[in-house]
Amino acid sequence: MDVQLIAMQLLSGAVLGAVLVMTALGFTIIFGMLGVVNFAHGALFMIGAYAGVAVAMQTGSFWWALLVAPLAVGALGLLIERFLIRPLYNRPADDPILLTFGLGYVLVEVVRIVFGNDGIPFSTPAALVGVVNLGIGYFPIYRLFVIAVVALILALLWLGLEKTRFGLIVRAGARDPQIMRVLGVDMRRLWFLVFGVGIGLTALGGVLAAPMRNVNPEMGALVLAEAFVVTVIGGLGSIVGAVVAGILVGLVVSLTSLVAPEMATISMFALMALVLLIRPQGLFGRAGA
Amino acid sequence: MTPQSLDTTSAPGQSRSGAGALMQLASRWRVPLTILALCALPWLLPSKALAVNVLIYGTFAVGYNLLFGYTGLLSFGHAAFFGSGAYLTGMSIVHFGANWLLALTTGITGALLLALVMGTLSIRTRGIYFSMVTLALAQLVYYTALQASSWTGGENGLRGFTVSRIDVFGLQIDFLNPLHKYYVVLIFTALALWLVSRALNSSFGAVIEAIRENEVRARACGYNVERTKLISFVLSGAICGLAGGLSALHLAIVPLDTLHYQTSGLVVMMTLLGGMGSFFGPFIGALAFLVMEDLFSLWTAHWQLFVGAIFILFVLFLPKGIWGTILGAGER
Numbered sequence A: 001m002d003v004q005l006i007a008m009q010l011l012s013g014a015v016l017g018a019v020l021v022m023t024a025l026g027f028t029i030i031f032g033m034l035g036v037v038n039f040a041h042g043a044l045f046m047i048g049a050y051a052g053v054a055v056a057m058q059t060g061s062f063w064w065a066l067l068v069a070p071l072a073v074g075a076l077g078l079l080i081e082r083f084l085i086r087p088l089y090n091r092p093a094d095d096p097i098l099l100t101f102g103l104g105y106v107l108v109e110v111v112r113i114v115f116g117n118d119g120i121p122f123s124t125p126a127a128l129v130g131v132v133n134l135g136i137g138y139f140p141i142y143r144l145f146v147i148a149v150v151a152l153i154l155a156l157l158w159l160g161l162e163k164t165r166f167g168l169i170v171r172a173g174a175r176d177p178q179i180m181r182v183l184g185v186d187m188r189r190l191w192f193l194v195f196g197v198g199i200g201l202t203a204l205g206g207v208l209a210a211p212m213r214n215v216n217p218e219m220g221a222l223v224l225a226e227a228f229v230v231t232v233i234g235g236l237g238s239i240v241g242a243v244v245a246g247i248l249v250g251l252v253v254s255l256t257s258l259v260a261p262e263m264a265t266i267s268m269f270a271l272m273a274l275v276l277l278i279r280p281q282g283l284f285g286r287a288g289a
Numbered sequence B: 001m002t003p004q005s006l007d008t009t010s011a012p013g014q015s016r017s018g019a020g021a022l023m024q025l026a027s028r029w030r031v032p033l034t035i036l037a038l039c040a041l042p043w044l045l046p047s048k049a050l051a052v053n054v055l056i057y058g059t060f061a062v063g064y065n066l067l068f069g070y071t072g073l074l075s076f077g078h079a080a081f082f083g084s085g086a087y088l089t090g091m092s093i094v095h096f097g098a099n100w101l102l103a104l105t106t107g108i109t110g111a112l113l114l115a116l117v118m119g120t121l122s123i124r125t126r127g128i129y130f131s132m133v134t135l136a137l138a139q140l141v142y143y144t145a146l147q148a149s150s151w152t153g154g155e156n157g158l159r160g161f162t163v164s165r166i167d168v169f170g171l172q173i174d175f176l177n178p179l180h181k182y183y184v185v186l187i188f189t190a191l192a193l194w195l196v197s198r199a200l201n202s203s204f205g206a207v208i209e210a211i212r213e214n215e216v217r218a219r220a221c222g223y224n225v226e227r228t229k230l231i232s233f234v235l236s237g238a239i240c241g242l243a244g245g246l247s248a249l250h251l252a253i254v255p256l257d258t259l260h261y262q263t264s265g266l267v268v269m270m271t272l273l274g275g276m277g278s279f280f281g282p283f284i285g286a287l288a289f290l291v292m293e294d295l296f297s298l299w300t301a302h303w304q305l306f307v308g309a310i311f312i313l314f315v316l317f318l319p320k321g322i323w324g325t326i327l328g329a330g331e332r
Helices: A002-034 A041-059 A062-088 A094-115 A141-163 A165-175 A177-182 A187-209 A219-234 A239-259 A261-278 B018-028 B030-044 B048-070 B079-096 B100-122 B129-147 B178-201 B203-213 B215-220 B225-251 B261-274 B281-299 B303-317 B321-331
Strands: A131-133 A138-140 B165-168 B171-174
Touching: A002 A041, A002 A138, A002 A141, A002 A165, A002 A187, A002 A219, A002 A239, A041 A062, A041 A094, A041 A187, A041 A219, A062 A094, A062 A187, A062 B303, A094 A219, A094 B261, A094 B303, A131 A141, A138 A141, A141 A165, A141 A187, A141 A239, A165 A177, A165 A187, A177 A187, A219 A239, A219 A261, A219 B129, A219 B261, A239 A261, A261 B100, A261 B129, B018 B030, B018 B321, B030 B048, B030 B178, B030 B281, B048 B178, B048 B203, B048 B225, B048 B261, B048 B281, B079 B100, B079 B129, B079 B225, B079 B261, B100 B129, B100 B225, B129 B261, B165 B178, B171 B178, B178 B203, B178 B225, B203 B215, B203 B225, B215 B225, B261 B281, B261 B303, B261 B321, B281 B303, B281 B321
Parallel strands: none
Antiparallel strands: A131 A138, B165 B171
């Protein structure tokens, strides 16, 4: 019985980890490829969730929401890059942080004006309601679905970055933009596209999280902190690092909530503090970077 | 006090233009001049309550500016110091019946120790990570306060302490009178300003600015960069703790939001609006922010939209802030 309980808790930890990976993914990509710390990440995640709610209410279908919301918010991301981030590429590294912080502030207020201050309930899509028996216990189908989507996205990202010419250029650009420019690559266009993809993934995370989290204008603050924790533990905007760190954090939070439920959220930050003490550059970060 | 000009970037020694000489004179007398301006403030503003807020948030921004403006470290976790200062001041009164001065001292000490712990952890990371780590650690403090509700009042905030009459060196002062309150708070603000000015005029002040300008070179010159950053972090945290403690005495309540990420953002905005790395800028920033809040909220409940947009415009076009831009124009 006890073993079963721990096994269940480990599984739900892994699921929570998958959700955290999705929470941090868009942030990590933009940070890793452009070196931009996006403080509007939480707000854009929240906007993704709201866009999902709006599309689902209009069309009556969760599947449309899953497709349309990330595309729409990704397009918004392109506009943000073009008009707000691009003027700051030659400025000190703190300036994009300050700007995106202000942007997050504005976006939260816009959502309040459009949707109000209260949270909006978002029901799990009918096809994914219910639980499934995994032999060790019953598990919500929707959470398994989220794992599948996250695995699919990661596989696509891996293929895109490792097996295509575009991915090769993006990776080279992340390492040395100057050389790429000398080689005749239009880095501005590349960053424009990567930023849009990153924001689109952020919004997808928001839509996927909507049935599991309370959708309200305030949800971004915790999301932002979670993305930071995962990125700092994983190290240097590394996607592999984010995946390992996300699952690690999920397991720790899940096991902590078994022993001391009130410490669950706190344990995540404590884990980050521990990693900082032992390995300040993060699990997958290079020293001195 | 050594007559060094750190507020202006002009070359030391004789200044050729009259404006430059005036600026240097103003810089030498910056503490008395700032206090003089603050003495007059309540008579220039429409409400005394607004003046008290400008003073408290201005002090918060002065502490923050030492780290962000002078040392060049962008922290997004200073709500932790403001909040812990406020909570510990309030808790000392509520749970232990301490007198106001002891409570305030406890608040400052607590914020200082917390800054020592948070600083030790966050300074291990370089550059851009610093902002993320300070924010995450501040969230840890927020959730801890939320969980420890028997001590902090949890979501309802800490209530049940009102300081109506205080004893300043044998002098009984009615703390409910906003004007009396203002000048009591000003004593502490003046102390903080004097401390910051002394620190900036010392060799420590020169080293933190060297770190801001070029960390690698400062390290190569043999300065202990990590330790200097930590001292700056702790001093900054202690001053923010003082501001938090004063805010607790002023409001007679500590809302949980005091520790929220928004509070960290608030002081970043005030400091940048006023002009980071300038001595008087934080007060201009606090004043500008609070006046904007008052004006816009008369007109719409969504004042944050406009304040946020104005902040974005400042980052894009006026990164030196109001006071920094005025100083820059004066130097030319």
